[in-house]
Amino acid sequence: MADESKHDEQAAAQTEQAKEALLIGLTAEQRAALLQGDRVDALSEAEIRARLAGNDSGDTLEHEDLVAGMAHELTAQSQVIDLLSEQREPEGLNIAKVLDSATIDLRALMSMRISDRTVDCIGPLADEARRSRIRDEISLPTSKAIEMSVKSVRVRLGRVVITASSIFLGIAFFASVRTTALCLRAAGEATEAGEGARLTWLIIMALLVSVVGICNAMLMAVTERFREIGTMKCLGALDHFIVKLFLIESGVLGLLAGVTGSLSGVVVMYLVNSLRYTFHLTDVIAGFGGILVQGILLGSILSVLAAILPASQAAKMPAAAALRSTV
Amino acid sequence: MADSNGAKEHLNEEYIVRTKDLTKHFQMGDEVVQALKGVSVDVFRGEYISLMGPSGSGKSTLFNMIGGLDKPTEGTVFIDEVDMAQLDAYELAWLRCRKIGYIFQTFNLIPVMTALENVTLPMVFAGMTSDEQMERGRLLMDTVGLGHRLNNKPGELSGGQQQRVAIARSLANSPSIILADEPTGNLDLKTGKEIIELLRRLNQESGVTVISATHDLKMVDVSDRIIWIRDGLIDRVQTRSELGDQITEMEH
Numbered sequence: 001m002a003d004e005s006k007h008d009e010q011a012a013a014q015t016e017q018a019k020e021a022l023l024i025g026l027t028a029e030q031r032a033a034l035l036q037g038d039r040v041d042a043l044s045e046a047e048i049r050a051r052l053a054g055n056d057s058g059d060t061l062e063h064e065d066l067v068a069g070m071a072h073e074l075t076a077q078s079q080v081i082d083l084l085s086e087q088r089e090p091e092g093l094n095i096a097k098v099l100d101s102a103t104i105d106l107r108a109l110m111s112m113r114i115s116d117r118t119v120d121c122i123g124p125l126a127d128e129a130r131r132s133r134i135r136d137e138i139s140l141p142t143s144k145a146i147e148m149s150v151k152s153v154r155v156r157l158g159r160v161v162i163t164a165s166s167i168f169l170g171i172a173f174f175a176s177v178r179t180t181a182l183c184l185r186a187a188g189e190a191t192e193a194g195e196g197a198r199l200t201w202l203i204i205m206a207l208l209v210s211v212v213g214i215c216n217a218m219l220m221a222v223t224e225r226f227r228e229i230g231t232m233k234c235l236g237a238l239d240h241f242i243v244k245l246f247l248i249e250s251g252v253l254g255l256l257a258g259v260t261g262s263l264s265g266v267v268v269m270y271l272v273n274s275l276r277y278t279f280h281l282t283d284v285i286a287g288f289g290g291i292l293v294q295g296i297l298l299g300s301i302l303s304v305l306a307a308i309l310p311a312s313q314a315a316k317m318p319a320a321a322a323l324r325s326t327v
Numbered sequence: 328m329a330d331s332n333g334a335k336e337h338l339n340e341e342y343i344v345r346t347k348d349l350t351k352h353f354q355m356g357d358e359v360v361q362a363l364k365g366v367s368v369d370v371f372r373g374e375y376i377s378l379m380g381p382s383g384s385g386k387s388t389l390f391n392m393i394g395g396l397d398k399p400t401e402g403t404v405f406i407d408e409v410d411m412a413q414l415d416a417y418e419l420a421w422l423r424c425r426k427i428g429y430i431f432q433t434f435n436l437i438p439v440m441t442a443l444e445n446v447t448l449p450m451v452f453a454g455m456t457s458d459e460q461m462e463r464g465r466l467l468m469d470t471v472g473l474g475h476r477l478n479n480k481p482g483e484l485s486g487g488q489q490q491r492v493a494i495a496r497s498l499a500n501s502p503s504i505i506l507a508d509e510p511t512g513n514l515d516l517k518t519g520k521e522i523i524e525l526l527r528r529l530n531q532e533s534g535v536t537v538i539s540a541t542h543d544l545k546m547v548d549v550s551d552r553i554i555w556i557r558d559g560l561i562d563r564v565q566t567r568s569e570l571g572d573q574i575t576e577m578e579h
Contacts, residue, residue: 131417134417137454141451231431233396233423236424238416318396320396323435
């Protein structure tokens, strides 16, 4: 029973809100003309709507649009007010909690017309709103980051080739071992037992070495650009912009090394093996596709992994220290 | 400090930068070096301020504190009456991106980018569309007299031209403050003069506050106030008119 009465109360409150929402866009004169001396709670929602529809004296009031917008504003406002008054009583104002429980877009609310009643309550929220707005006002779109990284790779090509060569060699080794195994199987040659496991270990070692190599190269590249990093921070870059730029750069590098490394590994070992054994290209060509894909993926992923540490170290540096460095 | 003894009139008497009892210690091995020993400076909106002092006097440290590039050991910096220590990383980045423009002795352009790309980089961070970026970038490059060198890399520009690009970049998001750290330090006499004049012109035309750490006496001519720093303390503050005769003395 108690629940039912609560429901009724809520429903009544909602009707009142809806009625207010219908009227909120009107000027004082329009409102008076519309109500014709009646009180709002004496009229039903339908009645108000009917009066609004018949209201030609109200200039060019496109009330359907207006009503939709105002209704939203009103609900949002009363939600905040309710939450604030609930929160305020026992243990002061817990803004984070209010924000969590309010199902409203606070920024949208801030930009809306706010009634006097709300202003007092919303004051403390303004800080949060400002913070969240600021979060949106500083950004580095990924497309732009990719453009910048690719450009950086292109300009520093000579040095990039050296950096990439360690991952290139690792991937080429991986591809050639896999290709040889594939060709031997296609030619019907038996392989020693345990050979496969030994080769897997070799591949892992080779890739580890190339990861260490690229990590070292990235460390150098990052150190070389401390001043650039400091400058970017002065221009408003956040730490994660810097990390993003370096990771994309390293990813691009790994992709290039992966493509060239696995291609050359596959092609060279195919030629070598086709001289020694007899098998058909059609038997192995499908396997080559797999090796290429694996090589490219391995190359890019390992390369990005290797850059995480140097990039995040550099990004954490305070701007002043980064600018002071002379390398 | 607010006395307008022949200096620029501060119509709204509004502070843009205030520091209060700033101290900064650096740990150098076993020794603690006191770079700043309690510096309080007030700067009005639209002023042209020079921080003068010999190398090691602490002026660059003060400069870094005001620019939010380094944190003070004690004391507070207010930018637009907001305490910098209260800002989180995003707000600090926002401040650097939109409120403050930096100019360095070594220009610090990104070498792999063209002049125009360097100028538009802060606009990228501020989320401008590329059309807006291009338009504003060209406008700024025209303002600093380099409208014809948009697509040159910094390496293809002279020192003076690079510093002009850096000035254009510092203006990218219409900041309220320009912080210049020895802007003429790496330039010859004539080019240095041109850069100083450019800064002064921007200060007068757009009302941007200029704070410049320098030991270039040519700066004295255009500054509204000169703050002399010695041994991590403010030695004295002078308005331009007070200096008048002294400049000629010093230059000879």
